Amino acid sequence: MTDTAPRPTLEAVAARAGVSRATVSRVVNGGDGVRQALVERVQQAVEELGYVPNQAARSLVTKRHDAVAVIVAEPESRVFADPFFARQLRGISKELTAHDNQLVLLLTEGRDDHARVGRYLAGGHVDGALVFSLHLDDPLPxxxxxxxxxxxxxxRPGWSGGRDGVVYVDSDNRGGARDAVRHLLGLGRARIAHITGPLDQTSAADRLDGYRDVMVDADPRLVEEGDFTAGTGERAMHALLARCPDLDAVFAANDLTAAGALRALREHGRRVPDDVAVVGFDDMPPIAEQTEPALTTVRQDIEEMGRLMARLLLRGLAQAPSSVILPTTLVRRASA
Amino acid sequence: MTDTAPRPTLEAVAARAGVSRATVSRVVNGGDGVRQALVERVQQAVEELGYVPNQAARSLVTKRHDAVAVIVAEPESRVFADPFFARQLRGISKELTAHDNQLVLLLTEGRDDHARVGRYLAGGHVDGALVFSLHLDDPLPxxxxxxxxxxxxxxRPGWSGGRDGVVYVDSDNRGGARDAVRHLLGLGRARIAHITGPLDQTSAADRLDGYRDVMVDADPRLVEEGDFTAGTGERAMHALLARCPDLDAVFAANDLTAAGALRALREHGRRVPDDVAVVGFDDMPPIAEQTEPALTTVRQDIEEMGRLMARLLLRGLAQAPSSVILPTTLVRRASA
Incomplete structure (x- = not known):
């Protein structure tokens, strides 16, 4: 690629200010040892020429970019299809902007591109990274x-036990799942099914653990694996109804899965909540409010999670706790 | 921020390979003049230690980052709310990935952050930039x-007439608008209103020009300004119906605007298309297909636009045409 616009050089600034290149460089990089009068002359020349220092060179001195990479370990199409990511990015964007740091979102088509993401991170273009939606066998960590x-x-990264210096923010997935299942038990339901998320993600595994904490002797046929999408939620619900036609409740691992399950229940003529009660996870607007009937669900504060991730990084990880777990709350609507 | 993980150094690679620092540096940067046997020893040491060269330093030599910035001149919340941007990004992502270039999406909270985006671009972190949704008085260009x-x-940037070296990809907004209005005239409609997009964007201004090309003597009260969102489309439709209750057709500047207009028409008890025919612009799935009734609209190939932008940049702008205009086609559904 070729440059399309002329760009004022360090030399041009030096010539205009009547000082040496080295003096301009020192002023631009905030270095000391330059007389105030010279600093002002250089600054004026910078202003007049619209000079922008070459940050690749400058960052070798200052080691700062005021930029933070965000990596969602999912294909680009998924990042834009699932409102979960938009909410997390909203929290991150607000926090980074408040500190005048640039949000650098590194998009990929899939896991094959993660080596390239690693190269960009290693390339000295950002001061830190925020990473979410990791899968267990992902090479990213x-x-x-x-x-x-x-x-x-x-x-929580799946391998966090084995490594030092890992910092993460998470919701209380296991506790939230327990609340959901206890709520269904409290409504007198006995045959409570669970559609999981992708079990190579700790959020899904933790929610399954929460379900099992409460349903200690549950029929294993009541658990069906999903992947946090509506399409799979629908297919999983069909499978569960075929296998266990007597089920009277479903805890879905997220709201999109619950929306798919509601569709399948409607197709089978099962009334919600009369025949089958349904609980989701996330409380994701507009999904949870617009399902028919409106969805009882476990709320996690996704935007706050993003904000907190950014805040911990900007403050510096040397002082950071190794993890922060955000509480969840059950939101009761019509579906259970 | 502090580093949390040890990182193999150039020195460590040199020690392991039993060569000098300079030799390692030359091999890593693809330089010539190193014997093949030494190249192989260095490469083996790099492999064994998992060494990643400091790209900030390397890029000063090679001037390549294999990364392209994408900037949508809208707040982050809008980028994720309007499916137009997701489609354009999909085309860009596929093309960049096919050439092993990293897509670096620079998100902002709004125009106040554009100076920071400019600093990042100037900082030597990317080989080029793809910019869309510019507004007329935006400082970005x-x-x-x-x-x-x-x-x-x-x-098309609003100021493109005045600058050299500007390269852009656009749809035939004016021609597409003419097709839409001619289609409505062909259906025997006479009082055809237009809800515009934000007129500080050339896409909106060009569509208004296309409307006026056909409706040469149109009643100026039939034109109402919008901003490409559904909410404003609904409000604009209410205003038009209050001002010109005899209108019998609406050309909306995009599908989101048309969806809002359909809501307003329903609230007023106007049947579509019997009382009022409606045409949109974009043919954006799922919007255009899911409106009630399904939307007649002008299709532009947004994903192809993104792909083409990336392709022109990667090929090098020295040989690029100054503009590429993609054709549009009218897609007839129930609304007109």
Whole structure:
């Protein structure tokens, strides 16, 4: 690629200010040892020429970019299809902007591109990284560690037990799942099914654990694996109804899954909540409010999770706790 | 921020390979003049240690980052709310990924953050930029020109007449608008209203020009300004019905605006298309297909627009045409 616009150089600034290149460089990089009168002359020349220092060179001196990478370990199409990511990014964007840091979202088509993301992180373009939606066998954590970039994870990484210096923010997935199932038991339901998320993600595994904490002797046929999408929620519900036609409640691992399950229940002529009560997870607007009937669900504060991830990173990880777990709350609507 | 992970250094690679620092540096940067046997020893040491070269330093030599910035000149919340941007990004992502270039999406909370985006672009972190949804008085083009980064614009920039080296991809907005209005005239409609987009964007201004090309003597009260959102489309439709209750057709500047207009028409008890025919612009799934009734609209190939922007940039702008205009086609459904 070729440059299309002329760009004022360091030399041009030096010539205009009547000082040496080295003096301009020192002023631009905020270095000391330059007389105030010269500083002002250089600053005026910078202003007049519209000079922008070459940050690639400058960052070798200052080691700061005022930029933070955000990586969602999902294909680009998924990032834009699932409102969960938009909410998390909203929290991150607000916090980074408040501190005049640039949000650098690194999009990919899938896991094959993660090596390239690792190269960009290692390339000295950002001061840190925020990573979410990791899957268990994802090469990203390894690549990030090699890149040596301070990182905060959204959601507990599956391997966190084995590594030092890992910082993450998560919701109380297991506790929230227990609340959901207890609520269904409290309504007198006995045959409570669970449609899980993708079990290579800790959020899904933790919610399944929460379900099992309460349903200690549950019929294993009442659990069906999903992947946090509506399409799979619908298919899983069909499978559960075929296998256990006597089920009287479903705890879905997120709201999109619950929306799919509601569709399947409607197709089978099962009334919600009369025949089958349904609880979701997330409390994701507009999904949870617009389902028919409106969805009882476990609320997690996704935007706050994003904000907190950014805040921990900006404050510096040396002082950070290794994890922050946000509480969840049950929101009761018509579906259970 | 502090580093949380150890990172193998150039020195460590040199020690392991039993060569000098300079030799490692030359091999890593693809330089010549190193014997093949040494190249192989260095490469093996790099592999074994998991060494990642510091790209900030390397890019000073190679001037390549294999990364392209994408900037949507809208607040982050809008980028995720309007499916138009997701589609354009999909085309860009596919094309960049096919060439192993990293998509670096620079998100902002609004125009106040554009100076920071300019600094990032000037900082030597990307090889080029793709910019869309510019508004007329936006400081971005000026900042991008100062940064000296090769850039392709999505949509004709309002100031393109005055500058050299501007490259853009656009749809035939004016021709598409003419087709829409002619279709309505062909259905025997005479009082055809137009809800515009934000008129500080050339796409909206061009569509208004196309409407006026056909409706040469149109009643000026039949034109109401909108901003490409459904909420404003609804409000504009209410205003038009109050002012010109005899209108029998509406050309909306995009599908979201048309969806809002349909809501307002329903509230007023006007049947579509019997009382009022409606045509949109974009053919944006799922909007255009899911409106009630399904929307007749002008299709533009948004994903292809994104792909083409990326392709022009990667090929190098020295050989690029100054603009590429993609054709539009009218898609007939129930609303007109």
């Amino acid at each position: 390894e690549l990030i560690q090699r890149a040596g970039v301070p990182t905060v994870f959204g959601g | 000026e900042l991008i020109q100062r940064a000296g980064v090769p850039t392709v614009f999505g949509g």
